[in-house]
Amino acid sequence: AQSVAQPEDQVNVAEGNPLTVKCTYSVSGNPYLFWYVQYPNRGLQFLLKYITGDNLVKGSYGFEAEFNKSQTSFHLKKPSALVSDSALYFCAVKETSYDKVIFGPGTSLSVIP
Amino acid sequence: SAVISQKPSRDICQRGTSLTIQCQVDSQVTMMFWYRQQPGQSLTLIATANQGSEATYESGFVIDKFPISRPNLTFSTLTVSNMSPEDSSIYLCSVGTGQNIQYFGAGTRLSVL
Numbered sequence: 070a071q072s073v074a075q076p077e078d079q080v081n082v083a084e085g086n087p088l089t090v091k092c093t094y095s096v097s098g099n100p101y102l103f104w105y106v107q108y109p110n111r112g113l114q115f116l117l118k119y120i121t122g123d124n125l126v127k128g129s130y131g132f133e134a135e136f137n138k139s140q141t142s143f144h145l146k147k148p149s150a151l152v153s154d155s156a157l158y159f160c161a162v163k164e165t166s167y168d169k170v171i172f173g174p175g176t177s178l179s180v181i182p
Numbered sequence: 183s184a185v186i187s188q189k190p191s192r193d194i195c196q197r198g199t200s201l202t203i204q205c206q207v208d209s210q211v212t213m214m215f216w217y218r219q220q221p222g223q224s225l226t227l228i229a230t231a232n233q234g235s236e237a238t239y240e241s242g243f244v245i246d247k248f249p250i251s252r253p254n255l256t257f258s259t260l261t262v263s264n265m266s267p268e269d270s271s272i273y274l275c276s277v278g279t280g281q282n283i284q285y286f287g288a289g290t291r292l293s294v295l
Contacts, residue, residue, distance in 0.1 A: 101282055112186070112274055112286030113225075120282065157222065166282055169215075172225045 071096045073162045073173040081179045082150045090145040090176045092160030102143040103161040103170065104134055113159060119143060130154070150180045184209050188275050188287030195265055195294050202261045203290045205275030210255035213278035216248070218271045219289070225274065231258050265294045 082088045105113040117128025124136045160173040185208040217225040231237040237250040275287040
């Protein structure tokens with residue numbers, strides 16, 4: 070069965086520093102991987118996805134993520150954090166285009182001025 | 183992309199009553215999803231509502247408690263029936279696209295007294 074883990078409930082980073090939000094997954098085949106962000110009192114917003122191709126995926130707001138098949142990871146990164154990046158981040162996975170998406174538990178990111 | 187309008191944005195209800203949440207999309211979509219989310223936590227899929235077929239409910243959710251309508255390709259409703267305080271949560275409408283991306287409404291914050 071497919072699953073996704075986000076080992077950190079909370080990540081704190083200083084403004085201007087690089088940030089990483091971690092995600093690991095488990096699927097039986099080739100994964101479809103996603104990152105979504107949720108700002109307070111809002112629905113989730115799509116950031117980026119990996120399905121095939123280059124392992125480094127670039128997305129919205131300067132975020133990127135690297136697919137690592139051997140480590141079954143899909144960590145979200147940004148070179149320089151902004152205070153406005155403070156939000157709840159969800160990693161998600163599915164096994165095929167027709168499967169339902171499984172969302173991780175979420176990681177709360179706080180960027181400190 | 184898809185823009186989703188969800189109404190109401192929040193409501194306070196008495197136990198034993200029912201609330202119908204509306205989800206309107208600005209384009210025609212086949213797949214619509216209803217989720218429940220406790221504040222700061224992950225999403226739990228309630229059901230998938232594809233136009234032209236009965237909604238498919240996830241384990242732990244039943245049609246009598248959460249009836250769903252999907253009359254056309256741009257609209258759906260979720261009713262939370264015979265509410266109890268345990269139903270207090272955020273309810274999110276989402277649509278799926280052919281690019282495997284999901285778009286979300288802003289959510290309905292429900293409090294049951």
